[in-house]
Amino acid sequence: KPPEQLELTETELKEEITRTLTANNPHAPQNIVRYSFKERSYKPALVVDQMAVHFVMEGNLVYQDSNEARRLEANLTVCFPQVTPVEDGAEAEKAGEEYRPDSAASKADKKEPKVTKNQFNFSERASQTLNNPLRKLPTEPPQRCTFSANANQWEIYDAYVEELQKQEKNKEKQKTIQLKKDGDKKKKKMMLTETQNDDINKVGKVAKIIERMLHQNTFDDIAQDFKYFEDASDEFRGQQGTILPLWKFHYDKTKKLSVTALCWNKKYPDLFSVGLGSYNFTKQGRGMLVFYSLKNSAFPEYIYPTSSSVLCLDIHEQRSYLVAVGFYDGCVAVYNLKREGQEPVYKSTAKTGKHTDPVWQVCWHNDDMDNNHNFYSVSSDAFSSLLACGTSMDFHKQIDYLFLVGTEEGKIHKCSKTYSRQYLETYAAHSMPVDTVKWNHFHPNVFISCSSDWTVKIWDHTINTPMFTFDLKAAVGDVAWAPYSSTVFAAVTTDGTVHVFDLNINKYEPLCQQAVVAKHRLTHIEFNPIHPIIIVGDDRGYVTSYKLSPNLRKKQMKGQEQPKGPEVEVVKMEKLLSLLREPEQNTV
Amino acid sequence: MAGTGEGKKEEADYKRMNSFPLIRHTDMPEEMRVETMELCVTACEKFATNNESAAKMIKESMDKKFGSSWHVVIGEGFGFEVTHEVKNLLYMFFGGSLAVCVWKCS
Numbered sequence: 001k002p003p004e005q006l007e008l009t010e011t012e013l014k015e016e017i018t019r020t021l022t023a024n025n026p027h028a029p030q031n032i033v034r035y036s037f038k039e040r041s042y043k044p045a046l047v048v049d050q051m052a053v054h055f056v057m058e059g060n061l062v063y064q065d066s067n068e069a070r071r072l073e074a075n076l077t078v079c080f081p082q083v084t085p086v087e088d089g090a091e092a093e094k095a096g097e098e099y100r101p102d103s104a105a106s107k108a109d110k111k112e113p114k115v116t117k118n119q120f121n122f123s124e125r126a127s128q129t130l131n132n133p134l135r136k137l138p139t140e141p142p143q144r145c146t147f148s149a150n151a152n153q154w155e156i157y158d159a160y161v162e163e164l165q166k167q168e169k170n171k172e173k174q175k176t177i178q179l180k181k182d183g184d185k186k187k188k189k190m191m192l193t194e195t196q197n198d199d200i201n202k203v204g205k206v207a208k209i210i211e212r213m214l215h216q217n218t219f220d221d222i223a224q225d226f227k228y229f230e231d232a233s234d235e236f237r238g239q240q241g242t243i244l245p246l247w248k249f250h251y252d253k254t255k256k257l258s259v260t261a262l263c264w265n266k267k268y269p270d271l272f273s274v275g276l277g278s279y280n281f282t283k284q285g286r287g288m289l290v291f292y293s294l295k296n297s298a299f300p301e302y303i304y305p306t307s308s309s310v311l312c313l314d315i316h317e318q319r320s321y322l323v324a325v326g327f328y329d330g331c332v333a334v335y336n337l338k339r340e341g342q343e344p345v346y347k348s349t350a351k352t353g354k355h356t357d358p359v360w361q362v363c364w365h366n367d368d369m370d371n372n373h374n375f376y377s378v379s380s381d382a383f384s385s386l387l388a389c390g391t392s393m394d395f396h397k398q399i400d401y402l403f404l405v406g407t408e409e410g411k412i413h414k415c416s417k418t419y420s421r422q423y424l425e426t427y428a429a430h431s432m433p434v435d436t437v438k439w440n441h442f443h444p445n446v447f448i449s450c451s452s453d454w455t456v457k458i459w460d461h462t463i464n465t466p467m468f469t470f471d472l473k474a475a476v477g478d479v480a481w482a483p484y485s486s487t488v489f490a491a492v493t494t495d496g497t498v499h500v501f502d503l504n505i506n507k508y509e510p511l512c513q514q515a516v517v518a519k520h521r522l523t524h525i526e527f528n529p530i531h532p533i534i535i536v537g538d539d540r541g542y543v544t545s546y547k548l549s550p551n552l553r554k555k556q557m558k559g560q561e562q563p564k565g566p567e568v569e570v571v572k573m574e575k576l577l578s579l580l581r582e583p584e585q586n587t588v
Numbered sequence: 589m590a591g592t593g594e595g596k597k598e599e600a601d602y603k604r605m606n607s608f609p610l611i612r613h614t615d616m617p618e619e620m621r622v623e624t625m626e627l628c629v630t631a632c633e634k635f636a637t638n639n640e641s642a643a644k645m646i647k648e649s650m651d652k653k654f655g656s657s658w659h660v661v662i663g664e665g666f667g668f669e670v671t672h673e674v675k676n677l678l679y680m681f682f683g684g685s686l687a688v689c690v691w692k693c694s
Contacts, residue, residue, distance in 0.1 A: 145672065148667070149689075
C-alpha cells in the first residue's frame, strides 16, 4: 500500500459508484457565463462547445469537382495547352501557382486529374493476335455410309470355294458355247440369269420346305387324321361307312370357276391337278390349270392361267410332267411341268386341226412306234363323221385299241382305234348326256357310266343291257372306280352328295351317302391311287379331300382271307356278274 | 496321324494354290479398285508375318494417292462395322486366310 492512498472504511469501499460515459468533453467548462448586453447581465451559456480538437493539420488536397480545382485546371490548360512531360509540367505548375496565391495546390494535386504519358520511357503498343479466318465449309460433305462384315476363316474358305466353282462353270460354258454363233451374247445372258437364279433358287427351295412344314404344323390334326385315323365306329355301323373330311384346297383366283377336271399324278401320289373353267355355256371366260400337293393345301404348286375354260386333263403315266389339257374353245394343249413359264409346250390351233367344239376328254396313250407321245381328245363336234357328239371317253386298261365314248344323246359307243368310222357296239345307256364312262381297273369286261339322268350304270361290254343300275336322286356329275377294289366305286351328284358303293357288300345301296357341300354342285371325283383318300371338286373352285373309313375300303368280306393280287378282284367281280347272268341265261 | 498330317498339308497347299485376291465387297471405281487391290497384295506379300507393317504401308500409300484419312485393317478373324465415304471402301480376301478392309473417312 502506497502511503498517499486514500484510506476508506469497509463500507465506503463496497459502495458502488456509477459512472456513465457520455460524449461530453470532460474538460469542457460547464459554467461559462457570458455578459448579455441586451439584458445587461451575465447569463450562463447554455450550450458549450464540447469538441476537443486533438490535432490539426492543413492538407493540400483539392476536391476535383470543387470550383477551385476547376479553376486550377482551366488555368493549366490555358497556359500550357499540351500535356507535357512531367518536368515541364512541374515548372508550368509552379508558374501557374504564382497567379493564384490563394491556392495551396501542389504538384501531386495537378497531376492527378490529368493522365499524362511519358514519351521516353512509356510507350504504348497495342496489337491483336492473328485469328485464323473461319474456314468456309463446303456446302455438302462427301457422302458417308456404313459397312459391316465378319471376317472369319470359314467365310474366307467359303468365298474361295464359291469362286472356284464359278470359274469352273465359266470354263465349261466357254467350251460349249464356243460352237454357237452368238456365243458371247449368250454367255453374258446366262451368266446374269444364273447369278440371279442361284440366289432366288436357293431361297426358293428352302422357303418351299419351310412352307410345307408350317402347313403341316397348322393342319396338324388333318395330317394326323390322314395318316392314322381309322374310324372305329365303323365296327358298329354294320356295313355303312363314312368319309372324313381332310384338307380343303382353294386358290383365290379360282373363285368364280368350277372344277372341271381332276387327275392324280401317278408318279407322285400327293400331287394332283385341277382343271378349272365353267360349265355355263353362256358365260365362258378364262380358265386355269392348277396343281396341288397334299403337303400344301394353302397354295398351289403350279399355276397356269389359260385363256379358255379347261374342260379336261390327263397326266401322262410314265412322264408325269406332261399334262394334256382340253379347252372349251376346242384347243388341246400339252404342258410340261418341268419347263418354266406359263405357256404350253404344244397347243393346237385352227391350222393344226383343233376341234370346233369343246373338248370333253383327253387321254394319254402309249407312245407309238416313233416314240411320239400320243393323246386322244373327244369333242362335241362331229365325231368321226357320225352324227353323235361325244362327251366322255375312256381307254381300256389292257386292250390297247379299245375305247369307249359316251355321247350327248346318252348312248355309249365301243370303238376301236383301227376303225375310225364304225362303232364296234352301241349301248343305249341313258336318256341324257353321258358325263363319264370308266373301265374297271381289274375286270376287263366291266365299265361304269353316269349321266345327268340321275343314274349310274354298270355294264359288261359283251352284254347290251346294264348289269347294275343305281338311281341317285340327283344328276350325277362324275363316277370313279376305286383303284384297290374291283367292286368299289364312288359317285358325286349335283346336290352335293358323295355316294360310295361296294358291290361285294351291298348290291343295291351305297355304303356311304354323305352330303359334303351344301348348295353347290359337286362336279368331279377321283380316288388317290395309293392312299385311301378321294378328292372332290365342286363348282366354286374348291377341291376337298376325304378319307375313306375302313368299311369302305374292304377288299374282302369279313372273316375271309386276304389274298392279294388283281386276279382276286377279277374273280370277285366275276362272281357278282355271274349271279346276274345266270338268271338271264335261264330266262333266255 | 500321318493321314491328318497329310490332310493339313493338302489344305495348306490348297490355300496357297487358291490364294488369288478375292474382292468380297467394294464400291470403288474400277481404276481405284485395281490399284488398291494391287497395293494390298504387294503389302501383304512383303509383310507376310507382320499385319501392322503391311497395314501401315497400305494406309500411307493410300493417303498420298487418294487423300487423307484412310484406315486399314488386316487380319484373319474379326468382325467390323465402319462408316466410310461413299465409293471409298474395299473389302477383300487374300492368301486363303487373310482379310483386308480399307476405307476412307476423314
